[in-house]
Amino acid sequence: MKAALAAALLLGACxxxxxxxxxxxxxxxxxxxxxxxxxxxxxxxxxxxMQFPGRPAGERLVFAIDATDARMQIVxxxxxxxxxxxxxxxxGQTQWDGPPAAEALARQLPALVQLMLWPADSVRQxxxxxxxxxxxxxxxxxxxxxxxxxxxxxxxxxxxxLGQVDAVFTPLDARWRVTRLAD
Amino acid sequence: MTRRSFLLAALAGLAGVMLxxxxxxxxxxxxxxxxxxxxxxxxxxxxxxxxxxxxxRKPFRLAGRFTYAREAGVLWQVDTPYPARYLIGREGMVxxxxxxxxxxxxxxxxxxxxxxxxxxxxxxxxxxxPLQSAFVLDASRQGEGWRVTLxxxxxxxxxxxxxxxxxxxxxxxxxxxxxAGGDHTExxxxxxxxxxxxxxxxxxxFAR
Numbered sequence: 539m540k541a542a543l544a545a546a547l548l549l550g551a552c553x554x555x556x557x558x559x560x561x562x563x564x565x566x567x568x569x570x571x572x573x574x575x576x577x578x579x580x581x582x583x584x585x586x587x588m589q590f591p592g593r594p595a596g597e598r599l600v601f602a603i604d605a606t607d608a609r610m611q612i613v614x615x616x617x618x619x620x621x622x623x624x625x626x627x628x629x630g631q632t633q634w635d636g637p638p639a640a641e642a643l644a645r646q647l648p649a650l651v652q653l654m655l656w657p658a659d660s661v662r663q664x665x666x667x668x669x670x671x672x673x674x675x676x677x678x679x680x681x682x683x684x685x686x687x688x689x690x691x692x693x694x695x696x697x698x699x700l701g702q703v704d705a706v707f708t709p710l711d712a713r714w715r716v717t718r719l720a721d
Numbered sequence: 722m723t724r725r726s727f728l729l730a731a732l733a734g735l736a737g738v739m740l741x742x743x744x745x746x747x748x749x750x751x752x753x754x755x756x757x758x759x760x761x762x763x764x765x766x767x768x769x770x771x772x773x774x775x776x777x778r779k780p781f782r783l784a785g786r787f788t789y790a791r792e793a794g795v796l797w798q799v800d801t802p803y804p805a806r807y808l809i810g811r812e813g814m815v816x817x818x819x820x821x822x823x824x825x826x827x828x829x830x831x832x833x834x835x836x837x838x839x840x841x842x843x844x845x846x847x848x849x850x851p852l853q854s855a856f857v858l859d860a861s862r863q864g865e866g867w868r869v870t871l872x873x874x875x876x877x878x879x880x881x882x883x884x885x886x887x888x889x890x891x892x893x894x895x896x897x898x899x900x901a902g903g904d905h906t907e908x909x910x911x912x913x914x915x916x917x918x919x920x921x922x923x924x925x926x927f928a929r
Contacts, residue, residue: 581779604777617805619772619783719802
């Protein structure tokens with residue numbers, strides 16, 4: 539009985555937390571990581587210029603991304619090619635190997651990458667039901683149910699894995715420029 | 722330790738000493754390598770770097786050029802796939818932006834970068850003696866050239882780095898870094914040229 543009560547209390551306490559594999563994008567919208575559709579794979583190296591509040595100089599990293607089905611690896615490299623972090627996702631479970639100070643932000647990284655790069659249908663399946671994703675050849679716009687803009691991307695190629703993507707993540711006030719590096 | 726295990730350990734140690742090559746052979750070869758390589762105050766070369774990440778299919782490639790100045794450090798200039806310039810010295814690493822603005826690494830990462838800078842500078846100059854406190858050096862001849870394998874002495878460093886291999890003739894021509902996690906970085910140097918002094922442009926970049 540005591541155990542059941544403790545479990546009930548614990549569940550109640552966790553009700554507002556997103557479940558494993560899911561990221562809260564706003565108070566009403568979450569995104570749960572999605573596997574790539576059968577037959578799809580992603581293996582790209584991207585130069586990512588990031589700007590955050592309080593960091594006007596920004597950060598420049600290379601993301602080496604490799605994804606198949608429900609597994610995704612993101613390795614962050616500095617521009618000299620030294621590994622800064624390694625993030626693995628396997629069926630929604632994330633594994634972080636990098637600076638502890640960056641872990642909280644980095645755990646949102648797979649969701650941000652998928653929102654920008656994954657096939658639109660897969661992204662829709664991972665979003666809360668009342669979120670609105672509009673996809674056009676030149677970008678994506680994601681609003682929550684209140685109409686608040688959560689993500690705005692502009693892409694140079696209809697396939698966001700190619701070319702350049704400029705993204706604004708409104709909740710984080712973060713701006714990214716993602717450029718695919720030639721093979 | 723029991724008497725029997727102590728004896729076994731002592732025998733194993735003795736066998737190790739007997740099987741190992743004489744220490745002086747490595748030291749003579751290391752000295753010869755240092756003499757062959759470090760005979761110019763300035764060294765310039767082009768580099769191509771390939772990083773193969775464990776469990777990732779696509780390698781990451783960089784290419785560019787560097788200037789090694791024995792007294793000042795290394796100017797590392799990436800040309801492709803994006804332009805980037807770094808000054809790497811014993812004090813650490815400074816990024817030089819397209820506008821010439823300099824940005825020093827800070828925080829915990831800076832200490833690691835400074836250490837990597839020291840190692841890089843020592844590797845490019847084949848100034849291997851200072852590395853002997855951190856690495857076990859194993860040198861061998863490869864035809865007209867040579868190869869040196871550096872294996873970390875400390876367990877802490879070995880958690881990250883399995884070994885470094887250097888190879889060359891009259892200069893360091895290839896560096897291979899094998900990380901403990903399975904990542905492998907290969908850096909090849911070509912168009913290697915020696916000089917007695919920096920150009921004015923290089924000197925301006927090295928001036929801090």
